[in-house]
Amino acid sequence: MIWTVSTFCSHLFCYINATLTGGAFPFLRSFTPVVFSSIVVLQPPAMSPSIIIVLAVLTGVTGSPSVATSPAAVDATAHPNSVVEETEIFGWQVSVEKEAEEDAMATGELNPNHYPAQRAAKVVQHYLNVQYGSPFRLFGLHKVHSGNAEDVADSGRKYQLEISVQEIINNTTEKCSAELLFGRAGEQRSSQVQVSCEELLKTSTDAQEDALFRKYQMNQSLLSAENLPDSYGHMEPDHQPLWHLGIVASSSVMLKESTENTLYNMAQVANIIQLASDNKQVKFDCHVLLHEMVSQEIIHWKLLFTWSPPDGVKVLQMEKLPHCHDCKVPPNTN
Amino acid sequence: MRGLIALAVLFVAVVAKETFEGHQVLRITAKDEAQLALIKDMEEMVHLQLDFWRGVTDVATPVDVRVPFHSLQSVKRHLESLELEYLVMIQDLQVMLDEEKLEMESAARVAEPRNTESFDFSRYHTISEIYSFQDMLVAENPNLVSKIVIGQSYQGRPLNVLKVNKTHSKHTMIASDYGRDSALTAILDKMDIFVEIVTNPDGFYFTHNSNRMWRKTRKPNPGSSCVGVDPNRNWDAGFGGAGASGNPCSETYRGEKAHSEPEVKSIVDFVKSHGNFKAFVSIHSYSQMLLYPYGYTTTPVKDQAELHNLANKAITDLASLYGTRYRYGSIINTIYQASGGTIDWTYNQGIKYSYTFELRDTGRYGFILPANQIIPTAQETWLALMAIMDHTFKNPY
Numbered sequence A: 001m002i003w004t005v006s007t008f009c010s011h012l013f014c015y016i017n018a019t020l021t022g023g024a025f026p027f028l029r030s031f032t033p034v035v036f037s038s039i040v041v042l043q044p045p046a047m048s049p050s051i052i053i054v055l056a057v058l059t060g061v062t063g064s065p066s067v068a069t070s071p072a073a074v075d076a077t078a079h080p081n082s083v084v085e086e087t088e089i090f091g092w093q094v095s096v097e098k099e100a101e102e103d104a105m106a107t108g109e110l111n112p113n114h115y116p117a118q119r120a121a122k123v124v125q126h127y128l129n130v131q132y133g134s135p136f137r138l139f140g141l142h143k144v145h146s147g148n149a150e151d152v153a154d155s156g157r158k159y160q161l162e163i164s165v166q167e168i169i170n171n172t173t174e175k176c177s178a179e180l181l182f183g184r185a186g187e188q189r190s191s192q193v194q195v196s197c198e199e200l201l202k203t204s205t206d207a208q209e210d211a212l213f214r215k216y217q218m219n220q221s222l223l224s225a226e227n228l229p230d231s232y233g234h235m236e237p238d239h240q241p242l243w244h245l246g247i248v249a250s251s252s253v254m255l256k257e258s259t260e261n262t263l264y265n266m267a268q269v270a271n272i273i274q275l276a277s278d279n280k281q282v283k284f285d286c287h288v289l290l291h292e293m294v295s296q297e298i299i300h301w302k303l304l305f306t307w308s309p310p311d312g313v314k315v316l317q318m319e320k321l322p323h324c325h326d327c328k329v330p331p332n333t334n
Numbered sequence B: 001m002r003g004l005i006a007l008a009v010l011f012v013a014v015v016a017k018e019t020f021e022g023h024q025v026l027r028i029t030a031k032d033e034a035q036l037a038l039i040k041d042m043e044e045m046v047h048l049q050l051d052f053w054r055g056v057t058d059v060a061t062p063v064d065v066r067v068p069f070h071s072l073q074s075v076k077r078h079l080e081s082l083e084l085e086y087l088v089m090i091q092d093l094q095v096m097l098d099e100e101k102l103e104m105e106s107a108a109r110v111a112e113p114r115n116t117e118s119f120d121f122s123r124y125h126t127i128s129e130i131y132s133f134q135d136m137l138v139a140e141n142p143n144l145v146s147k148i149v150i151g152q153s154y155q156g157r158p159l160n161v162l163k164v165n166k167t168h169s170k171h172t173m174i175a176s177d178y179g180r181d182s183a184l185t186a187i188l189d190k191m192d193i194f195v196e197i198v199t200n201p202d203g204f205y206f207t208h209n210s211n212r213m214w215r216k217t218r219k220p221n222p223g224s225s226c227v228g229v230d231p232n233r234n235w236d237a238g239f240g241g242a243g244a245s246g247n248p249c250s251e252t253y254r255g256e257k258a259h260s261e262p263e264v265k266s267i268v269d270f271v272k273s274h275g276n277f278k279a280f281v282s283i284h285s286y287s288q289m290l291l292y293p294y295g296y297t298t299t300p301v302k303d304q305a306e307l308h309n310l311a312n313k314a315i316t317d318l319a320s321l322y323g324t325r326y327r328y329g330s331i332i333n334t335i336y337q338a339s340g341g342t343i344d345w346t347y348n349q350g351i352k353y354s355y356t357f358e359l360r361d362t363g364r365y366g367f368i369l370p371a372n373q374i375i376p377t378a379q380e381t382w383l384a385l386m387a388i389m390d391h392t393f394k395n396p397y
Helices: A115-132 A206-218 A237-259 B001-018 B033-042 B069-079 B093-111 B128-140 B182-189 B203-209 B262-274 B304-322 B342-348 B371-394
Strands: A003-010 A013-020 A028-034 A083-089 A092-098 A109-110 A139-152 A156-167 A172-183 A192-197 A223-229 A264-275 A281-294 A295-308 A312-320 B024-029 B049-052 B064-067 B087-089 B146-153 B158-164 B191-195 B279-285 B290-293 B326-329 B353-359
Touching: A013 B049, A115 A139, A115 A156, A115 A172, A115 A192, A115 A237, A115 A312, A139 A172, A206 A281, A223 A237, A223 B203, A237 A264, A237 A295, A237 A312, B024 B069, B033 B326, B064 B069, B128 B146, B128 B158, B128 B203, B146 B262, B158 B262, B262 B342, B279 B342, B279 B371, B290 B342, B304 B326, B304 B353, B304 B371, B342 B353, B353 B371
Parallel strands: A003 A092, B279 B353, B290 B326
Antiparallel strands: A003 A013, A013 A028, A083 A092, A109 A139, A139 A156, A156 A172, A172 A192, A223 A264, A264 A281, A281 A295, A295 A312, B024 B064, B024 B087, B049 B064, B146 B158, B158 B191, B290 B353
16 A cells, blocks of 8 residues: 655655545545655755755644545646655555755745746736726736745735736726735635735726626627637637736635745637526636646636626636546537 | 538549530529429430439429530520520630639649748748748749758658858859848858748648647657657756656657757758767747747756856847837746757857747737748847847857
């Protein structure tokens, strides 16, 4: 039987989440700070404090089994920067999935051009699109001016950022201050974000939104579109608002899924279909492709959402579709 | 549909050496079952030599029939006598076929440019169009450009490198920019420029015909249903370390060993046998970044300061055209840890000026950048490339 040990190293401590495969043993879930060793002593570079990591005894059997057994082989969703090492510890054959140099998380003043601040800022973008996005209002990250990160005991890691965001459709730029908290690794909680901007909703989009809403409500036949944009970056002008709605709806997923080790963009709306709904909002079902930059994976999600000018976009259901290696997205999968 | 039928007819005509001068195609509509039966009877009238393009089915569906010139008068009299309504769909079939033939020929001419002057740079092209372009470029500039086949992809596609030859004589008359651009002229006076336009032709083809988002090569992985290796994790630089995946199903699968992919091995062999490259630029999308080594380690390269300053110059020049903002720095700091990457290997081979571009945009369109951004992207990127080439030229080592 193989012990699979995943380590999530943050700063000085490595939290070990151990699972056992192929046996009837209870699962071990321990957040006791332990230190962990490999064959060589790691000498991290000057930036981060020196860490000498030695494996102690895995202690404590707490919590209920909640993680499915996985085969010894690393699956496709394993951390992209991990490397599996076979090693022997106390007579047990151990498969260790080590995380990379990122173990030394950037802390304190951040270089605004480096990826830690950039990834955090992208999360702020997703948050703004969830809160304020519409067919006529979309935010993109323009620039990170400064950033700061620190560990928060028992909560995770907190980032403070000064950024500029761009409202893409009207091409205006706005300065914002943001604070976000990434939950501890292994926990399901998504990042918590607070943003304040100087004058975020500069341009009123009410008239355009009302007109579009009325048009969608009064459709004789329900709308549908696929491949927005198409392979060549093109789409019919009539489909642009649907693309924007897809981006806003996807932002809920991207916000929920984001960690310090990811960077999400929506790659394409594979298909989007209008469903019948009451007069208060219009309803859509869509299949989107998200691009996760760090793993370079294309991840498929299905979303059910509503939109109305007063309430904005509300995602009712989201479902991650299985990793499809060679597949082409079939149109209107319903 | 009509075109398709005409095409089929044309094919038959060409093969059978028939012409359709004066032939007409009639559409007959039956009012009821009785009339439908009358039309059906006409199928038996062999002497008329009728050719039913759409035969009798039901009352709701009209019948289309080609009538040879010699039968036209009798057929029309027959139809009128039975009070069968009909329309003349095609007045003269041969005329229509001739027109369509001309149309197809001229469309074919537009689709395949005869020379690089008529090549549409503002459109995306297929792999065969790009191969044709390469051959045309060489044919039109025989003293300046040559094609070297450095290897074959897994599926047997040629891996072509275009060599822009350094010239010995300043008096040589050469096409387009060379001669007009003094900085480029000075460089080409002393150095060759090599361009490999498509480094992963199998993957490129796959994105056109199967999966637009395909990233890797198309080599199967033994023992796995998953295909392909990430060609930017397959180089022998930090190979096997963190920053790539050991899982064949992953988009960043490194391969079972360094240089396992022919697409990568071909470049490795080419660079090593040449032995005198001074700069190496790898072009990707997206993110708007200019990156220098390393990706596999946080240890800075020996030439960090110089590469950093040059990157700054390059992206400043790039931004001067359309204001496009690029970030720059080492791979591992700027984007993520990545092992087995191209420019880490080229740098370790002694090619100091090793850079990776991540082109437009920053995620709005991402991989599917609209075609109308092709030329602006190329124009601004060229300025950055010139900065790098110019510095390389002026700082021999």
